[in-house]
Amino acid sequence: MKYMITMADKSTKPAKRLSTDSTNSHEGATAGEISALEEAFRKFAVHGDTRATGKEMHGKNWSKLCKDCHVIDGKNVTTTDVDIVFSKIKGKSLRTITFDQFKEALQELAKKRFKGKSEEEALQEMYKLIEGKGPVISGVTKTVSSPTVSRLTDTSKFTGSHKERFDASGKGKGRAGREDLVDNSGYVSGYKHAGTYDHKVQGNNSRGD
Numbered sequence: 178m179k180y181m182i183t184m185a186d187k188s189t190k191p192a193k194r195l196s197t198d199s200t201n202s203h204e205g206a207t208a209g210e211i212s213a214l215e216e217a218f219r220k221f222a223v224h225g226d227t228r229a230t231g232k233e234m235h236g237k238n239w240s241k242l243c244k245d246c247h248v249i250d251g252k253n254v255t256t257t258d259v260d261i262v263f264s265k266i267k268g269k270s271l272r273t274i275t276f277d278q279f280k281e282a283l284q285e286l287a288k289k290r291f292k293g294k295s296e297e298e299a300l301q302e303m304y305k306l307i308e309g310k311g312p313v314i315s316g317v318t319k320t321v322s323s324p325t326v327s328r329l330t331d332t333s334k335f336t337g338s339h340k341e342r343f344d345a346s347g348k349g350k351g352r353a354g355r356e357d358l359v360d361n362s363g364y365v366s367g368y369k370h371a372g373t374y375d376h377k378v379q380g381n382n383s384r385g386d
Contacts, residue, residue, distance in 0.1 A: 213308035217242075218276050220311040233273035236263050238312075239282070245313045246306045248283075254290045262286055283307075 219231035221242040226235070234242075243249045243259045266282045267274045274282065283303050284296075291299035 214280075214304050215276055217246075217307045217310050218279055221245075224312040233275055234279060235273050236260070236267075239263050239274065239279075241312060242307070242310075243286075246310050248286060248290060248303070248306055250290065253292060254286055258286065258289060 218234065221238050222231045222234040223229040224238055224241065226238075240256065240259055240263075243254070244256075248254055249256060249259060262282045262285045263274065265285070266278045284300055287299040287303040288296065291302045294302065
């Protein structure tokens with residue numbers, strides 16, 4: 178009888194360890210989410226400021242984060258809401274917020290942004306909008322190198338009338354390359370020694386004198 182009880186005790190121990198392992202893995206996932214959130218915070222905190230350490234965030238960058246990460250949806254959360262929360266969370270004489278204050282601010286906005294959800298669900302949804310994100314750089318266009326584009330823009334390979342529009346260096350001739358301008362000089366078009374006659378006549382006259 179004692180032997181059977183001992184075996185029963187042993188059979189229950191692995192189940193308890195499994196439960197503990199499951200709890201630990203959940204805590205690890207939560208820690209991972211916080212880390213991703215802090216990484217996003219640091220990216221926005223240093224944006225546009227070479228002296229920033231990433232530990233504190235200015236109001237301008239806070240607004241950019243809320244805009245780039247779509248915290249501001251123009252309906253439940255507006256730019257004004259974001260500014261009000263920032264002023265509320267930061268200290269009276271301070272211009273920045275810490276990461277902990279940042280999370281407080283997100284908690285405030287989560288209630289408005291995700292109405293109808295529980296406080297915890299709303300906060301998790303808010304975190305998902307921000308985790309792993311970084312500042313969006315606007316007004317920057319990347320040039321894509323393409324063999325086709327290079328071939329079409331290589332003036333040395335142009336033929337016919339298109340070739341006449343550019344000089345040997347590839348520089349456009351402007352109007353002269355686009356239109357047949359009337360030559361009133363009296364010389365045949367394309368004559369290499371055009372304009373030299375007058376110089377020759379003047380040279381002969383000076384020698385005759």
